[in-house]
Amino acid sequence: MRLRKDFLWLIMFGTLAGLNETVLGSMHIPNKSVILSTITLVLFAAARYLFRAKGTTLLVAGVAVLFKLNDVGVCGCRPEALIMLGIGFELFASLMIKKDTEKKIIFFLVPALTALLVFPVFALMMRYVMLDEYWFNAKFFTQYIFIKGPLTAVASALFSFLTVLALKPLVKNYTNISAQKPYIINGALGVVIIAIWLIGFFSV
Numbered sequence: 001m002r003l004r005k006d007f008l009w010l011i012m013f014g015t016l017a018g019l020n021e022t023v024l025g026s027m028h029i030p031n032k033s034v035i036l037s038t039i040t041l042v043l044f045a046a047a048r049y050l051f052r053a054k055g056t057t058l059l060v061a062g063v064a065v066l067f068k069l070n071d072v073g074v075c076g077c078r079p080e081a082l083i084m085l086g087i088g089f090e091l092f093a094s095l096m097i098k099k100d101t102e103k104k105i106i107f108f109l110v111p112a113l114t115a116l117l118v119f120p121v122f123a124l125m126m127r128y129v130m131l132d133e134y135w136f137n138a139k140f141f142t143q144y145i146f147i148k149g150p151l152t153a154v155a156s157a158l159f160s161f162l163t164v165l166a167l168k169p170l171v172k173n174y175t176n177i178s179a180q181k182p183y184i185i186n187g188a189l190g191v192v193i194i195a196i197w198l199i200g201f202f203s204v
């Protein structure tokens with residue numbers, strides 16, 4: 001897929017990441033941070049598989065943060081973890097994923113390494129920089145680093161790998177269809193993106 005021609009797909013991935021952070025983030029479910037981060041990392045991996053240019057993950061993460069701000073507002077939004085996931089993924093993706101990369105195992109490694117880096121860094125930041133009292137609970141702090149981080153690494157690696165395997169035949173079919181009806185596809189994609197943003201805005 002070409003960045004200029006299919007740019008709206010990056011917006012869609014960012015919108016879906018923001019929707020994930022907003023909807024699941026508001027729910028009270030066990031291991032929420034693992035589920036949230038896994039879905040976000042899978043979306044990052046899918047976007048980077050389709051668009052190999054450096055900086056694309058940061059763009060997707062930026063759209064996700066804007067969506068979250070649009071939905072819950074500045075006061076209710078804590079986008080630090082999302083931003084750090086985006087930066088971490090971009091770091092490893094820029095080092096390991098090249099434009100001609102065909103080894104899908106790399107899309108297994110990048111989200112795993114991102115989770116293993118971001119979870120402890122985020123926990124340390126929240127405890128020692130942000131001085132958030134919630135993070136001074138020793139049990140929660142250690143579980144977040146040594147259990148939830150590795151769990152996210154394994155889950156995101158597995159699902160990212162499976163997603164990339166599924167995308168390859170879909171991309172071929174999409175390329176053929178988009179070549180014939182580009183305006184219809186881009187128009188429909190734009191409508192879906194706008195609809196999701198409007199739903200997020202008016203559901204506050």
